[in-house]
Amino acid sequence: MNLRERIRERTQPIYFLGQNPITLTGAVVTTSTALTTIAFWFYDIFLPGPPHPYIGLLVFLILPGIFVLGLLLIPLGIWLRRRSLRESGELPAVFPAIDLALPVVRRTLEYVTAATVLNLLIIATASYRGVAYMDSTTFCGKTCHTVMDPEYTAYQNSPHAHVDCVACHIGPGAGWFVRSKLSGLRQVFAVTFHTYSRPVPSPVKYLRPARETCEQCHWPQRFTGDKFLVNTSYKDDEKNTPQTDVLLLKVGGRTWQGSVGIHGRHLADMARIRYISTDPERQTIPAVYYTDDKGKTTEFISTDAKPTKEQLDKGEHRVMDCVDCHNRPTHAFDLPDNAVDKAMSLGRISPELPYIRKKAVEVLKVEYPARDVAEHRIKEEINNFYRTNYPQIYETRRTVVEQAGDEVARIYLRNIFPDMRVTWGVHPNNLGHNDSPGCFRCHDGSHTSADGQIITNDCSACHSLLAVQEENPKVLTDVGMK
Ligand code: HEC
Ligand code: HEC
Ligand code: HEC
Numbered sequence: 091m092n093l094r095e096r097i098r099e100r101t102q103p104i105y106f107l108g109q110n111p112i113t114l115t116g117a118v119v120t121t122s123t124a125l126t127t128i129a130f131w132f133y134d135i136f137l138p139g140p141p142h143p144y145i146g147l148l149v150f151l152i153l154p155g156i157f158v159l160g161l162l163l164i165p166l167g168i169w170l171r172r173r174s175l176r177e178s179g180e181l182p183a184v185f186p187a188i189d190l191a192l193p194v195v196r197r198t199l200e201y202v203t204a205a206t207v208l209n210l211l212i213i214a215t216a217s218y219r220g221v222a223y224m225d226s227t228t229f230c231g232k233t234c235h236t237v238m239d240p241e242y243t244a245y246q247n248s249p250h251a252h253v254d255c256v257a258c259h260i261g262p263g264a265g266w267f268v269r270s271k272l273s274g275l276r277q278v279f280a281v282t283f284h285t286y287s288r289p290v291p292s293p294v295k296y297l298r299p300a301r302e303t304c305e306q307c308h309w310p311q312r313f314t315g316d317k318f319l320v321n322t323s324y325k326d327d328e329k330n331t332p333q334t335d336v337l338l339l340k341v342g343g344r345t346w347q348g349s350v351g352i353h354g355r356h357l358a359d360m361a362r363i364r365y366i367s368t369d370p371e372r373q374t375i376p377a378v379y380y381t382d383d384k385g386k387t388t389e390f391i392s393t394d395a396k397p398t399k400e401q402l403d404k405g406e407h408r409v410m411d412c413v414d415c416h417n418r419p420t421h422a423f424d425l426p427d428n429a430v431d432k433a434m435s436l437g438r439i440s441p442e443l444p445y446i447r448k449k450a451v452e453v454l455k456v457e458y459p460a461r462d463v464a465e466h467r468i469k470e471e472i473n474n475f476y477r478t479n480y481p482q483i484y485e486t487r488r489t490v491v492e493q494a495g496d497e498v499a500r501i502y503l504r505n506i507f508p509d510m511r512v513t514w515g516v517h518p519n520n521l522g523h524n525d526s527p528g529c530f531r532c533h534d535g536s537h538t539s540a541d542g543q544i545i546t547n548d549c550s551a552c553h554s555l556l557a558v559q560e561e562n563p564k565v566l567t568d569v570g571m572k
């Protein structure tokens with residue numbers, strides 16, 4: 091039998107059995123979704139910027155899904171027809187011949203072959219584009235917009251606003267990719283059936299080790315040297331008296347003296363510090379294990395918490411990495427006082443408006459029923475305050491007052507999401523010790539080893555305090571900053 095005859099023999103049953111409503115529907119569905127998908131791809135190429143999240147969902151996930159469904163209908167129809175014919179005893183022993191001499195038949199076969207090749211190409215491209223789309227910031231941040239709104243908003247106002255969500259949350263490599271897609275599927279169900287937690291819980295349980303995410307861009311070896319930190323806050327008096335902290339943070343890193351300072355002592359080449367936490371947010375850390383350069387491990391147990399063996403066994407065991415200090419590198423939510431201080435020192439809220447610091451913090455701490463109500467009421471409150479109490483300022487410096495009101499409302503909108511139950515202080519920041527325990531989860535002076543060593547809480551281990559809450563720190567004049 092030559093090739094031609096063999097092909098004919100194989101195609102005869104398909105051609106015969108393929109003439110059933112299911113297979114034909116499959117062919118129509120496949121062809122029409124293929125054409126629509128391709129048209130959208132062109133549209134997307136010429137579109138400036140990423141597509142609207144719902145269009146993306148349609149073009150990159152739903153249409154290709156229907157396309158594959160259509161493809162599956164084709165063999166399904168053939169199989170069903172064959173089965174029903176066989177059951178009723180009507181399956182022909184010899185299928186009607188295909189007469190390749192007939193132009194109609196020949197053209198049909200050519201068409202089917204070409205369509206199959208094209209379909210394979212479309213499936214390959216669609217899978218690739220679907221995956222790329224699911225990794226895009228638009229998909230992660232905007233598709234389920236209420237759910238991701240808090241994280242996405244904070245992200246857009248952070249130093250990482252141009253880093254893709256997946257660079258931190260998934261990282262490179264196939265294993266984590268599959269793992270994240272499986273957990274993504276669960277999340278899609280949670281969103282569809284509204285069973286997700288509000289707020290979205292943090293820490294992220296299965297966040298990939300920072301070595302494989304953060305360290306793709308930041309090399310810990312690179313940080314050496316101290317960091318000069320100037321932080322101004324304001325009193326609640328009429329003059330909004332400024333109080334400035336100036337400190338030299340001993341960030342450290344790798345130096346000729348070995349690994350020193352904040353970075354160096356926690357992260358060297360090996361996993362230096364392990365700990366056990368006993369609450370879901372990792373805020374209570376009763377036991378810490380430190381391995382020194384010689385490989386000796388010291389156990390520090392909190393004499394305040396006095397954990398039982400059972401508590402320690404049940405707790406979460408973790409190797410310390412970047413995220414244990416930098417847990418808010420991009421989803422940085424503020425507290426009202428800090429946010430107002432920051433806006434005032436940047437001049438977005440003028441410190442020259444009497445009592446502005448007190449008033450701003452006060453209106454931010456009120457509970458409002460919804461975000462749009464809050465925005466309106468905050469602006470109104472600030473404006474009314476000056477109209478009533480300082481009419482002259484309101485007359486002469488109206489735009490400054492309005493700007494302040496707008497900025498206070500923006501602070502609210504960046505931080506509070508009632509739908510997701512994200513309010514002030516829901517996500518503590520572990521980098522420091524002033525607003526939440528942070529470094530003091532371990533450096534509280536109570537974590538003691540069997541031989542009496544203590545994880546230091548000496549103020550000068552981490553920073554030199556050059557000025558604390560001074561109105562006009564002399565050190566700033568000395569270094570030429572004032
Ligand atoms: C610079 C790295 C980085 C980028 C970029 C990033 N994240 Fe995160 N994300 C984190 C870290 C770190 C946490 C907290 C992890 C922890 O504490 O275990 C987190 C936590 C979260 C959480 C849990 C809730 C919370 O606030 O802790 C959500 C949801 C989230 N991220 C969504 C996103 C989305 C959506 C994007 C993109 C718009 C994104 N992330 C981009 C690092 C990042
Ligand atoms: C894809 C690259 C990339 C990844 C991944 C990444 N970062 Fe960054 N990060 C940057 C860039 C770029 C900047 C500098 C932004 C700037 O200077 O405005 C930055 C800035 C920072 C800063 C300084 C912020 C500041 O206030 O100036 C910290 C801290 C930081 N990253 C921590 C992290 C941590 C922790 C992770 C992992 C959870 C991480 N980064 C992951 C690119 C990355
Ligand atoms: C023990 C806590 C701790 C750990 C662990 C830690 N950092 Fe830091 N890091 C700090 C502190 C504190 C600062 C200075 C704080 C500030 O800028 O306000 C800092 C500063 C930085 C900066 C900004 C440096 C600059 O000059 O502005 C980057 C970037 C950074 N860290 C990245 C990382 C990365 C990446 C890792 C993991 C490899 C890491 N850090 C691990 C505490 C830590």
Ligand code: HEC
Pocket residue numbers: 340351352355356363364365375378379380410414415520521522528529530531532533543544545546551552
């Ligand atoms: C999980 C526990 C833990 C957390 C959280 C933690 N540290 Fe540490 N830190 C340690 C341990 C353990 C040591 C080593 C103790 C020793 O040297 O005896 C250490 C050592 C240090 C040292 C060196 C002290 C010295 O005398 O040389 C500095 C500086 C430091 N930490 C700063 C910080 C800062 C800043 C933060 C918060 C951003 C922080 N640490 C958060 C556990 C922790």
Ligand code: HEC
Pocket residue numbers: 321335337339521522523524529530533546547548549550551552553555558
């Ligand atoms: C384990 C390290 C560590 C120890 C010990 C420590 N601090 Fe700090 N402290 C920090 C870090 C890190 C920051 C910076 C946080 C940031 O980036 O905003 C900070 C910030 C501060 C600030 C500035 C706050 C601001 O935002 O203006 C003051 C004031 C301060 N510390 C006082 C103290 C005093 C007083 C002690 C001693 C009782 C002390 N600290 C002990 C790590 C430490």
